[in-house]
Amino acid sequence: MEQFIFSSKTKRLTYILMSFGVIALVYGIFLAVSDVDGAHHSGTRLWTNLLINGFFFMGIAASAMFFFAVNYAAESGWWVVIKRILEAVGSFLPVGSLVLFIVLFAGVAHQHHIWHWMDAEAVAADEVLRGKAPYLNWMFMAARQLIILGAWIFMWTRFRKRSLEEDLGFERNRHFKNVRDAAIFLIIFGYPISTFVPWDWIMSIDAHWFSTLFGWYVFSGLWLSSLVVTTLMVIWLKKQGYMKDVNASHIQDLGKWVFGVSFLWAYLFFSQFMLIWYSNIPEEVTYFQVRFEEYKYLYWSMFFVNFAFPMIALMDRDSKRNFRSLTVIGILIFIGHWVDTYMLITPATMKTHSTIGIVEIGLGLGFLGLFLFVVLNTLTKAPLMAKNHPFFEESVHHEIH
Amino acid sequence: MKLYGLYNDDGVLVDGAKTLVSKGIKVNEVYSPFPIHGIERIIGVRWTRIAIAGFLYGITGTTLALFGMSYFMIQDWPMIIGGKPNFAFILNVPAFIPITFEFTVLCAAHGMALTYFIRNWTLPGVKAKNPHPRTTDDHFAIELVPEDIKDYSKEDLTSLLKETGTVEVFEK
Incomplete structure (x- = not known):
């Protein structure tokens, strides 16, 4: 059985990233406590950045x-060789949620x-x-979240538990329980x-503003990011010599997902923007x-990079099969x-006082390190291939043109 | 004059094509009522360039739509719709994006479909080119060109085709 080993070199990298985060956190707390401008x-x-990265x-x-x-609900076959990676990425869920609740209760306090x-005065x-x-x-927000x-x-724990059980032997009922649970x-x-997740954590920062498309927009961006992370x-892992069963067709399919969901994201961005731009209602346009x-510049270059880069660079079949182009576009x-x-988040909380400095970049890298540490640590706990999944053979022989 | 082997199963045809190719015989064409997975690699069909054509049709559509709307709505007869400023293209461009998108899709789709029809010469009124009427129904055919195959005589090819499990071998 192929087992992922969390090498000390990789571990060191995640520790270095996390130490950036700790330095930024300490620096951020120092700035917050000294409170130079008195406002x-x-x-x-500091809290804004914890919210950004946590979310x-x-x-x-x-x-x-x-x-x-x-993939479970659709009973698709091609994805089985990457199943363990999705499980591992999902294992960050408790940690991320914990950070969000820390931010929430810091607000309550x-x-x-x-x-x-x-703020009771502001509400009054x-x-x-x-x-x-x-x-x-x-109270309602904490309860529903x-x-x-x-x-x-x-x-996640249920899926994970059954997935590990499946390594010991395939059982029909367990598989169909997974399909049902997936639905x-x-x-x-x-x-x-x-609805509630983006509304509460993000949209309610601009408590006067609302958009019904907002949740889909946020979700499409997150989904795309998770596909990029998976890819x-x-x-x-393939570069490290693992995952021999993943072939160019799987990589191309992942590239297609990244390509397609980029369009979904850009489409939702534009749909939200254009309606607000066209109707030009004062309470709506304040957001933009x-x-x-x-x-x-940051806003438009963000849109340009996220829309145009995957569109142009991943349109061609060969570039979706090419590790280098996928890596470059993925990181970007x-x-x-x-x-x-x-x-x-930032324009709503910081208004005109925002910067991108040590706190932003440091905490971003720190969270990336923590994320990688948690994910790679989970990856070591089980074989990289879910060999007893009923569609495993189909996935190994996956071939597209 | 071409030689055809007719099959009643696509799996048998794929195996037959593999056998013929392994003997150094060039399979000129395969006729099938539906796409056969992987057959293009076996018989060595060149990669299609319809995607490149589609991209070119698409950007033609984008350009035409943007140029057209900027001429109609900004330059020739400026129109104020929804109180939007109309003296510069850049101020109105979000309103043009949906139509630009639709026109891009329209041009790419129609361009590709027409290119496909013209390239294959399957236009209305054109005589059908399939060797046997049943290759659009439930049969499959392999096409060989005996003049191009130097190593085997026509009789050899006929017997080789028969060995691969054809239901019929005929010339046309």
């Missing part, structure tokens, strides 16, 4: 689970007011927030990821106004989607 901007900055990496883990469930509806002075108070109050994220984590997961994932992990005026749009998440 709590540094404190908001981004939690979303990647959850979307990997979603892709796992899609008035350490920050990223969500200004948590604001008719709109008073009207939204039955939904936007911390606990149920949603808890249910996802619960489903259930699609429901308990699909509704919250397009890069497969390529990296702050992004276009304060973050003009991974950074692009991190910046997209940054753009979802």
Whole structure:
């Protein structure tokens, strides 16, 4: 059985990345405590970055689970050789959720007011927030997020447990239980990821603004990021000499997913933007106004990179089979989607006071290190190939043109 | 004059084609009612260039749509729709994107379909080129060109074809 070994060299890399994160965290806390401008901007900055990274990496883990469930529910065969990677990426879900809840309860304890509806004075002075108070109050938010994220984590442990059991011997009933659970997961994932999860954690920062497309937009970006992570992990593992059963057709299919979901993301971006631009209603355009005026170059270059790069570079069949082009584009749009998440949150919390400095980059790298550490650690716990999956042989012989 | 081997099963045809190719016989063409997986590699069909043509038709559509709308709506007869400023293309371009997209798809799809029909000469009123009427129904055919195959005589080819499990071998 092929087993992944977490080499000390790779471990060291994740430790270095995590130490960047710790340095940035300490620096961020120092800035927050000293509070030079007296307006709590540094404190908001620190919590904003924890929210960005917590949400981004939690979303990647959850979307990997979603892709796992899609393939199970559709009873597709090609993906079985990458099944363990999706499971491993999903294992970051509890850690990411924990970070989100730390940010949430720090807000409840008035350490920050990223969500200004948590500030009783602001709500008292604001008719709109008073009207939204039955939904936007911390107890209800904590309760529903606990149920949603808890249910996802619960489903992950169930899938994982059965997946490890399957290594010992195939059983018909277990497989169909997985198929049934996958269908259930699609429901308990699909509704919250397009509604409560992005609404609560991100959209409610701009408590006056709303968009019904917002959840889909956020989800498509996260899903794409998780596909990019999966693709890069497969390529990296193959470079290390693992995963002999993954052939060029699997890589091409992953490339197609990245290509296709990039279009989904760009389509949703544009659909949301164009309706707001066309109707030009004051309470709606404020969202884009702050992004276009304060973050003009970063915002548009983010859109350009995330849309045009995969479109042009991954259109050709050969480039989807080529490790180098997939790696370059993958890394670029991974950074692009991190910046997209940054753009979802920072303009709303920091307004005109944002910077990209040690705190942003350091915490981003730190979370990446933590994410890789957790994921690779899970990967060592089971053989890389789920050999007893009924479609394993089909997957090994997967061939497309 | 060409030589045809008719089969009633695509699996038998694939095996037959493999046998013929392994003996150094060039299979000129295969006729089938549906695409046979992997046959193009076995008989060595060149990679299709329809994707490149499709890309070119697509960017032609994009260019035409953007150029057309900027001429109609901005230059020739400026129109104010929804109170949007109309004195510069860049200020109106988001409104043009959906139509540009649709026109790109229209041009790419029609261009590719027409190219395919013309390239294969399967236009309305054109005489069908399949060797046997049943290759559009439930039979499959291998086409050999005996003049191009130097190593084997026509009689050899006929017997070789028969050995691969044909239901009929005929000339046309």
